[in-house]
Amino acid sequence: MKKDVALVHACRLINHGPTVLVGSAHAGRRNVMAAAWLMPVEFVPPRVAVVVDKSTYTRELLMASGGFTISVPCRAVLDMTYTVGSSSGRDLAQAGGPDKFERYGIESFDSPLLGLPFVEGCIAWLECKLINEPHSEEAYDTCFGEVVSAQADSRVFDGGHWSFRADNAELHTLHHLGGGHFAWPGQSVQATLLPTR
């Protein structure tokens, strides 16, 4: 089901505004958080911007390692997505107990180039090298990254295109409306150019 996505199509994976999971790891510690505030900023090379608050454990780890992963969750992992967005990896680390992956039974696998955690059960995966932008990081918690590899579940994204259908409803992306309320793309349509007046 996992299939490599050409880098030229990587931004399509997040073009429609899904909530994502940001994975990070450094020196034997790892974390995953939910993030709705993410966008592409460039098609080629594929680059993204993501807001990661400076108080978060994810921010600490991604600054230390110089990279992060983006896993795109789907309806099948709705509650997991909400859960990792509602608990603090730092609190867990400080308590000395299991991290979020262990605590909530979340399976992960290593991203191919950077060896950072991707989340199983998602439908698309991008790994990113952090681009050093101290001012944006400090002023807006906005971290820029360059996508160095991309994969997707070919049941819902193939040939550079999403295909959200009734027969793959559990694989549809999640879009956070606030407070743990999520929408997903039920249908899609091809728009038509208007005639001029």
Add this chain to the structure above:
Amino acid sequence: MKKDVALVHACRLINHGPTVLVGSAHAGRRNVMAAAWLMPVEFVPPRVAVVVDKSTYTRELLMASGGFTISVPCRAVLDMTYTVGSSSGRDLAQAGGPDKFERYGIESFDSPLLGLPFVEGCIAWLECKLINEPHSEEAYDTCFGEVVSAQADSRVFDGGHWSFRADNAELHTLHHLGGGHFAWPGQSVQATLLPTR
């Protein structure tokens, strides 16, 4: 139907990743373009980041005026959204003919504080003062703005919350999958926190 939205809730209008229309005007010229690359970066004060390519007419106008508007389109204006994202305001201006609003019969109204064009037929409207960030603008075409007023159509956003239902389907937001193919939130659900293992 248009109702003021508290600034503390302004980011909810775009939290789920809709494609938007960016309005701009300066010295008697105006333009509107579609943008899928937009995200909140701060709840309070509400701030956003939007990618506006440096080659665009919109970029020229928003840099000159120091502000821009965001109108959130819906299914009822699907083709208009695609159309303003597929034509160049500069080409029209250089040809000396009508602008996109006139050419495609798009009704507009002035944003309350900055007097910049909002698009009628949309379901939410945010006006933004540009925050001067020359490096991000140059390196990533990423423009930061502070939201100074927000409104929404109370049939689909009220009390700080979106409500996408079968009876307001024409008012659902658009999410660009690429190439003029758009999805919309057909359904939504409240997530539940997972128990720990």
